[in-house]
Amino acid sequence: MQSFRRLLSAGCLALVAAAPVGAESTPMQEVVTGIVVSARTGQPLAGAQVAVEGTGQGVATNSSGRFLITGISGATVTLRVVLIGYREYTEVYQAGDATIQIELEETAIDLDAIVVTGTAGGSQTRAIGTTIAQLDMTEALQAGQSGTFQEMLNSNVSGLNMASGPGNVGTGGAMKIRGIGSVTLGSGPLVYVDGVRIDNNSNARIGSDQGNGTMRGGSVSRLNDLNPEEIQSVEVIKGPAAATLYGTEASAGVIQITTKRGTVGAPQWEFTVRQGVSYLSNAVDRWPAVYDKGTNPCPNCEILSSGVRKFEVLKSEQALGHGIPFTYGHDQTYGISSRGGTDLLRYYFSAQVDRDEGFVEWNHQNKYSARANLEITPNEQLSISTNMGFLRSKSRFNGGGPFPIEFVSSIYWGTPAAAEDERRRGWNWTPPWAMETVDVTEGIDRIIASGTVRHNPFPWLVHRVTGGADFGSAVSGRMVPRSPLGSADFFGAMSLGHVETTERSVTQANVDYGATATFDLPFLGTTSETSVGAQYYVKKTHEFGAVGDQFPAPGPGTVSSAAVKTGWEDFIENKTFGLYVQEQLSWNNRLFATVAFRGDDNSAFGENFDFILYPKVSGSWVLSEESFFNLSLVNNLKLRAAWGRAGRQPDVFAARRLYAPITAGGDQPGLTTDAVGNPDLKPEVGEELEVGFDASLLDDRIGIGFTVYNKDTRDAIIARPVSPSSGFAGTQFVNVGQLNNRGIEIEASATLVRSGSVDWDIGFNYATNNSEVVDLGGLPTIFLFGQRHQEGLPVGAVFVENVVSAEFDANGNIVNDQCEATPEQGGGMVPCSMAQPVYRGPSVPTWYGGVNTSVRFLQNFRVFALVDFSGGYTKISGDLAASHLLFQNSQQILEREDAQLAAMSEIVGNWLQAGVLKGGLAKLRELSLSYTLSDEIASLAGSDGGSLTISARNLFNLWEAQSGTFGRREIDVELTRQWNASREGGVYHQTSMPPATTVAMTVRLNY
Known part of the structure; x- marks a missing residue:
C-alpha cells in the first residue's frame, strides 16, 4: 500500500512540477503548516479555508484537518480561518512554524461566511438582506447522509419541496422553492455549477414517451446527473427578492453549486x-387484494362469507411455487x-x-x-x-409508457378471472416475465x-x-x-x-x-x-x-x-x-x-x-x-x-x-x-x-x-x-x-x-x-x-x-343522501342527485x-x-x-x-x-x-x-x-x-x- 501511495504521489508531483514555477533565482521562502480542529471535540475539521491576510494565498484543510501554505515571505504571517458553522479565526504566527493547531469555536449562525450573490466579489452573510440556505455537502456526506443530489438537498433546506420520485432506479422528482409561481410555465429554480447555468429539466420523458411519462413509472431529473462526492457546497437563493441579479427565469429561485477545489x-x-x-419493504402485503363475483375456477382465491372472491396475485405466485418478481x-x-x-x-x-x-x-x-x-x-x-x-x-x-407496458398495474389489478390462464396466472396486462423482454x-x-x-x-x-x-x-x-x-x-x-x-x-x-x-x-x-x-x-x-x-x-x-x-x-x-x-x-x-x-x-x-x-x-x-x-x-x-x-x-x-x-x-x-x-x-x-x-x-x-x-x-x-x-x-x-x-x-x-x-x-x-x-x-x-x-x-x-x-333503508335503497353544495347552490347540503364538484x-x-x-x-x-x-x-x-x-x-x-x-x-x-x-x-x-x-x-x-x-x-x-x-x-x-x-x-x-x-x-x- 505504501509503494502504491508513493507511486500516486509521484505522478501528481510530476504534474505540478511540469508547470512553470518562476526563475531559478527565486529566494528561499518559508512555509506554515498545521491542523484545524474543533475547539469542543478536538476532531479534525475538513474543508476549512485558511488564508494569509493581505495576500491571495490560501488553502483548504484536507480530510484530516491539515493544511500547508508555502511561499511565505517575512518573519510573521497572519492566518484567517473560515468554515461554515464556526467562528472566524484570525491569529499571527511565526513564518516556518510547523506545529500550528487552530481550534475553531462553533457558532449557531455565521455572519462572516462568503456567499455567491451574482456580483464579482461575493458578499458576507451579514450584508445580505435575504435568507440564503447553505449546505456543506462534504459535511453532509461525512455525517452519513446518502442518496441522489436531489434527495440530499430535500429536507435540508427550508422552503424547498420536492415531489418524491418512485422506486425506479434512475428517476427523480420536480423541485419547487416557495410554492407554485406559474400556471403555464414551470416552477423549477435556475441551477448554476461553478458559474455555469445547467440543464435542470425535472420532467424528462421515460422511454421516449411523448405522453405523460410522470404517470407511467416516474420522470427523470437532470439534477441527479450531478455527483454529490464532487460538490463542496450548495447555496439556495429562494425568491425574487434575493435573485434579482439573475434576471429573467430567476423568479423561482436559484441554486448555486460549487465543486471541490485543490489545495497547496x-x-x-x-x-x-x-x-x-x-x-421493497413489505413487498407482498403492501398490495391490496382484488375482489370479484366471478364463477370461473380460481384455485388460489379465498371465498368470503358474502360470496365475494378475494385474490392476491403475489400470494398466488408463491402458492404455485413461482416466487415473486421482487x-x-x-x-x-x-x-x-x-x-x-x-x-x-x-x-x-x-x-x-x-x-x-x-x-x-x-x-x-x-x-x-x-x-x-x-x-x-x-x-x-x-x-x-x-x-x-x-x-x-x-x-x-x-x-414507462402507455398500457400495457406497465408493471405496477399488473400487480395492483391482478385478476381472478385469469387465475387459471397458464400464460397470465392472474396477472393483469403484463406479467413480469413479459416485462423483462x-x-x-x-x-x-x-x-x-x-x-x-x-x-x-x-x-x-x-x-x-x-x-x-x-x-x-x-x-x-x-x-x-x-x-x-x-x-x-x-x-x-x-x-x-x-x-x-x-x-x-x-x-x-x-x-x-x-x-x-x-x-x-x-x-x-x-x-x-x-x-x-x-x-x-x-x-x-x-x-x-x-x-x-x-x-x-x-x-x-x-x-x-x-x-x-x-x-x-x-x-x-x-x-x-x-x-x-x-x-x-x-x-x-x-x-x-x-x-x-x-x-x-x-x-x-x-x-x-x-x-x-x-x-x-x-x-x-x-x-x-x-x-x-x-x-x-x-x-x-x-x-x-x-x-x-x-x-x-x-x-x-x-x-x-x-x-x-x-x-x-x-x-x-x-x-x-x-x-x-x-x-x-x-x-x-x-x-x-x-x-x-x-x-x-x-x-x-x-x-x-x-x-x-x-x-x-x-x-x-x-x-x-x-x-x-x-x-x-x-x-x-x-x-x-x-x-x-x-x-x-x-x-x-x-x-x-x-x-x-x-x-x-x-x-x-x-x-x-x-x-x-x-x-x-x-x-x-x-x-x-x-x-x-x-x-x-x-x-x-x-x-x-x-x-x-347516506343511509340504506330496509330494502337496501339509498336514502337521506347529502352532498356538499357549491356556493352557487347556496352552500350547506343538497341531495346527491344535485351534487356538483366542490x-x-x-x-x-x-x-x-x-x-x-x-x-x-x-x-x-x-x-x-x-x-x-x-x-x-x-x-x-x-x-x-x-x-x-x-x-x-x-x-x-x-x-x-x-x-x-x-x-x-x-x-x-x-x-x-x-x-x-x-x-x-x-x-x-x-x-x-x-x-x-x-x-x-x-x-x-x-x-x-x-x-x-x-x-x-x-x-x-x-x-x-x-x-x-x-x-x-x-x-x-x-x-x-x-x-x-x-x-x-x-x-x-x-x-x-x-x-x-x-x-x-x-x-x-x-x-
Whole structure:
C-alpha cells in the first residue's frame, strides 16, 4: 500500500512540477503548516479555508484537518480561518512554524461566511438582506447522509419541496422553492455549477414517451446527473427578492453549486467504496387484494362469507411455487479523488463508477463520472480557474409508457378471472416475465465545463469573467420485441415489434462579466461597494426521434428494420442578454443598505416588447454588535428585509405566429395555421417582500432563522381561447393573470449536550406556503383533471363532489343522501342527485420540513437521523378511485355495505371522488452510524485517516394523514403525481412503484 501511495504521489508531483514555477533565482521562502480542529471535540475539521491576510494565498484543510501554505515571505504571517458553522479565526504566527493547531469555536449562525450573490466579489452573510440556505455537502456526506443530489438537498433546506420520485432506479422528482409561481410555465429554480447555468429539466420523458411519462413509472431529473462526492457546497437563493441579479427565469429561485477545489501541498488521496442493497419493504402485503363475483375456477382465491372472491396475485405466485418478481438490488460505488498543488497551480481530480440496481432484476443504472478542476495563481492579483465534469450513464427502467407496458398495474389489478390462464396466472396486462423482454432505457453523455479569470488590479477593485457551457445528450428508447404469437401476445399490436428512440441534445452556454469597486467614504465609518455586470446566455435544444412498428422476424428490431416508420424533429433556441448595477453601503460593518437593478432582453419576448427592468432594495442590521445591545443570552442578532423582482420568460414560441406543415392535394407540401402568437407577450414578473432575522443564543448553543415572505406573480401568462374569426384554432398566451404565494420559514439548531464524551445536536426546518389565484384577467376558471385554477383559491385547487352522508333503508335503497353544495347552490347540503364538484383543498403541500439529530460519542462514533414531513393538502389516488368505482373490484363496493360509497357510485357517478385523500406523512428518511478511524486502525491500511459508515434510507413512515379510503389502503402514501409545467400540482397518481429502502456501507480512506 505504501509503494502504491508513493507511486500516486509521484505522478501528481510530476504534474505540478511540469508547470512553470518562476526563475531559478527565486529566494528561499518559508512555509506554515498545521491542523484545524474543533475547539469542543478536538476532531479534525475538513474543508476549512485558511488564508494569509493581505495576500491571495490560501488553502483548504484536507480530510484530516491539515493544511500547508508555502511561499511565505517575512518573519510573521497572519492566518484567517473560515468554515461554515464556526467562528472566524484570525491569529499571527511565526513564518516556518510547523506545529500550528487552530481550534475553531462553533457558532449557531455565521455572519462572516462568503456567499455567491451574482456580483464579482461575493458578499458576507451579514450584508445580505435575504435568507440564503447553505449546505456543506462534504459535511453532509461525512455525517452519513446518502442518496441522489436531489434527495440530499430535500429536507435540508427550508422552503424547498420536492415531489418524491418512485422506486425506479434512475428517476427523480420536480423541485419547487416557495410554492407554485406559474400556471403555464414551470416552477423549477435556475441551477448554476461553478458559474455555469445547467440543464435542470425535472420532467424528462421515460422511454421516449411523448405522453405523460410522470404517470407511467416516474420522470427523470437532470439534477441527479450531478455527483454529490464532487460538490463542496450548495447555496439556495429562494425568491425574487434575493435573485434579482439573475434576471429573467430567476423568479423561482436559484441554486448555486460549487465543486471541490485543490489545495497547496502534497497530493491528498481519497478512496471511496460503497456496497449496499436496495429492496421493497413489505413487498407482498403492501398490495391490496382484488375482489370479484366471478364463477370461473380460481384455485388460489379465498371465498368470503358474502360470496365475494378475494385474490392476491403475489400470494398466488408463491402458492404455485413461482416466487415473486421482487429481489434485492446490489448498489455499488468505487471512487477516487486527489487534490494538491503549489502556490502557482492547484488541482482536484476525481473519478467514480456507480452501479445501482432496483428491486426488480431489469431495473438498473450504470454511471461513470469524472472531474478535473485546476486553479492557477500567477500572482496575488490574478487567478485563473478551469472546471470540467463528465458524466456517462445508462439506465434501464422497470416500466414507462402507455398500457400495457406497465408493471405496477399488473400487480395492483391482478385478476381472478385469469387465475387459471397458464400464460397470465392472474396477472393483469403484463406479467413480469413479459416485462423483462421490454427495454425502456435512457443513455446520458454530459460535459459541464467552465472557466473563470479573476483579477484584483487594485486593492479596491476586483473583476472577473466567467464562461462555460453544459453539453448534454440524452438518448431514450423503448423496444418491444416481436413475439411468435404476434398481436395475440401481451402487448397487443406492439407485440408485432415496436421500437421508439429519441435523442435530446441540449447546449446551455453563458458568459458573465462582473466588477466590484470598494471605497471607504470619509464620514461615519461608511463603505461603498459598487458592482456592475453583464451576462449573455443561450440555450439550444435539438430533439429528434423515430418510431418503427412490425418487425420482419421474432426478436428485437430497429427502426430501419420495421415495416412502418415515422419520424419527427424539433430545434429550439433561446437567448438572453442582461445588465446589472448594484450599490451597497455599509456603516461600521454592521448596517447595510443595498439597491440594485437588472435589465434583460430575451428572444422569447414578443416583437412589441423589448426590455424589462427588475429592481431590488434590501437592508440588514447586525444589532448585536451595537454598543447599546445588552442581552446576555443573545450572542448574535441580525435583522433583515428585502423587496425585489425577477422574471420568468414565456415559452420559446409562445409569442410567435406559427404555421404547421401538411401534405396537401396531390401529395404536395403545404401549410396550415397552428398558433396565433402574441407580439405583446412579456415575461411573468415575480415580486417579493421578505422580512426576517437570524440569531444565536446561549453561548451559541441555539441558532434560529425566521423569515416571512409574500410573493406575487404579476403578468402571469394564461392561455386564452382564440376567436374563430382569426383563422386560428386553440389558445393564445396573454399576460393577464396574478398569483400569490405567502408563508413562513424557520430554521433552528441546538446543541443539547456538550461534553468531552458526548455531543448531541439537533436541527429543524419548517416552512409553510399558501398560494392563491388572485386574478385570471377576466378569463373563465381553468379546468384540469380533478382540479381547477379559480380566482380566490389555491393554484391547482382540487374539485370533486363530496358525499357527506347516506343511509340504506330496509330494502337496501339509498336514502337521506347529502352532498356538499357549491356556493352557487347556496352552500350547506343538497341531495346527491344535485351534487356538483366542490373545493376539497390545495393540491400541493402547504407545510413541510425536516428534523435531524446527530450524536457523537466515544470520540470517533456518530449517529445521524433525519425525519422529513409534509402535509396540509389533498390528492386523488387513481388506484383507489378506480378500484372502488371504475373497475369496481374492491371488497367494499362489491359487498355494498357502505351507503356513502354506494351513493358515490349509484347517484353521483364521478369515480374520482372515491380516491380523495388527505395528503401528509412523516418518514424516517435516513439513519446512519459513522466511525472515524483511529490512527492505529488507519495505519493498518497505510492510511492517514478515514471513516466507515453504515446508512439506511427510506425506512418507514412515522405518521400518515390518511392511508386509504373505505378500508382500502394505498400501496404507498408518499406517492404523488409529479409537478410539471402543464399541470402544476397535479393530484392524480397511478401505477408508480413505491420508493425503495436502501442499506449501504461506505468506506473512505485518505492518503
